[in-house]
Amino acid sequence: MSGLEGSALLAAELHLVRPDMKSFIRLATLATLAALAAGAAMAGQITSIFQPLATPADQVYSLSVLVLSICAGVFLIVGGLMLYAIVRFRGGGKDHATEPAQVYGSNQIELAWTVIPSLIVVVLTIATARITSAVQDHAIPKDALHVTVIGHQYWWEFQYPDLGIVTANELHVPVNSKDKPRTTSLTLKTADVTHSFWVPELAGKTDLLPAQTNSMWFDPRQPGVYLGNCAEYCGTQHAKMQLRVVVDTAEDFEHWVAHQQEPAATEASAVPFLTSACIACHTVQGTAARGKLGPDLTHLMSRPQLAAYDLPNTPQNLRAWIENPEVFKSSSRMPAAHLPGQKLDGIAAYLSTLK
Numbered sequence: 601m602s603g604l605e606g607s608a609l610l611a612a613e614l615h616l617v618r619p620d621m622k623s624f625i626r627l628a629t630l631a632t633l634a635a636l637a638a639g640a641a642m643a644g645q646i647t648s649i650f651q652p653l654a655t656p657a658d659q660v661y662s663l664s665v666l667v668l669s670i671c672a673g674v675f676l677i678v679g680g681l682m683l684y685a686i687v688r689f690r691g692g693g694k695d696h697a698t699e700p701a702q703v704y705g706s707n708q709i710e711l712a713w714t715v716i717p718s719l720i721v722v723v724l725t726i727a728t729a730r731i732t733s734a735v736q737d738h739a740i741p742k743d744a745l746h747v748t749v750i751g752h753q754y755w756w757e758f759q760y761p762d763l764g765i766v767t768a769n770e771l772h773v774p775v776n777s778k779d780k781p782r783t784t785s786l787t788l789k790t791a792d793v794t795h796s797f798w799v800p801e802l803a804g805k806t807d808l809l810p811a812q813t814n815s816m817w818f819d820p821r822q823p824g825v826y827l828g829n830c831a832e833y834c835g836t837q838h839a840k841m842q843l844r845v846v847v848d849t850a851e852d853f854e855h856w857v858a859h860q861q862e863p864a865a866t867e868a869s870a871v872p873f874l875t876s877a878c879i880a881c882h883t884v885q886g887t888a889a890r891g892k893l894g895p896d897l898t899h900l901m902s903r904p905q906l907a908a909y910d911l912p913n914t915p916q917n918l919r920a921w922i923e924n925p926e927v928f929k930s931s932s933r934m935p936a937a938h939l940p941g942q943k944l945d946g947i948a949a950y951l952s953t954l955k
Contacts, residue, residue: 647800647827654776654818655738656803659731666727670720735804740817744783745773751788751795751808753834753933754841755895755908765860766883768895769908770844774853776819782850788814793835799828799845807832820847836931840909863887864898864954872946876939884954894934901955907932919948 652661689700749771750757758771773784788797790808797816798805806816820826830841848856863886864870870887873879879889885898906913906921907929920927923944925934937944 649800651801653822653824653826654802654820656735656816656818657801659735660804663727663731667724670724674720738817740785741781741783744785744817746785746787747771747773748787748789749797749808751790751792751797751830751834751841753792753931754830754837754929756841756843757791757895760857763857763861765857766896767860767899768903769842769905770846770903772846772848772853772856773820774850775823775847776821777850780850781819783817783819785817786815788816794832795830795834795841796832797828797843798831799826799843801826802828802845805831820845823847823849823852837929840907840929842905842909844905859902860899867950867953869946869950869953872943873950876937876943876947878947881934897951897954899954900951901953915948915952918951919944922948922951 649657649660649664652658746760746762748759748761750759756769756771757766758768759766774780774782776782786797786806788806788808790810792810794810795808796805797808799818802818802820803816806814808814824847826845826847828843828845830838830843832838834841864884865886870884873884874888879887879891881891881894883890883892883896883898885896889897900918901913904913905911906917907925909929911917911921911928922937923939924936925932926936937947939947
């Protein structure tokens, strides 16, 4: 085959491929635009380390900005040099057979690409160690709120040992204000596998490890609801192990504590629940239900979500959850009730009163 025939064949092949490539580029562009639009629509629901609202999160933010700035600088320098080389030394129209000058070795360049990266690593190591020490060595005030966090597959248990409160999936803490400064100290444990507690706007990640107790703290300076999640893969429903940190004003937190310390009302409607197998796993303060394997249900309906993820806590969803948890969250370790309809209705109706 002559060179002319080969060139013609190559051109024909490129002509055949070009429409597919154009279609691919169009699809990729549309997909990118759709992803950006979806991201913009969800912006109000996504937590971010770039919106710190507590001292530990401030430290994480400052370190992140330093790391990203250095990485951006390296990217721009390397990318700029590469672009310069592509443009400056591109081949001409008539010198395809000419080989460029060969250069072997440069002490200056080799020293530069050895020393500069080493200095960058040293700077990042020192900065990380300094911020990690500042957070971990922080002295916890005597009047701090102490909460024990226990990770389960796949939900969170929150114990307030000084207040006699146990709840699940929703952590209430007081705001750290100028007139009433308050810090929250968390003791982190796990009941099974490794988990990781992470609320990006309040603090960095801290693991919950078997046979080891870790701790962390934060001092949120703005009331609100802050979303978090388990940040360490812990099983098939890891993505649905969510948590909410509700930062209350001092007055609202006192009201919440007073309400949570009240036992559940013992009524005749509790009979279906108290005569079921539910009490083997769940506790309802003020009743015979003293199970410890599942979440405390004393004030179940005061929590807006069920099952540690975005399942609205309504009587209808509660009944459906009791009937068959696998529909909503497979491998949740809660067995299906397999109860007659009337008994199931009675249990759901009673639990719906626990506010």
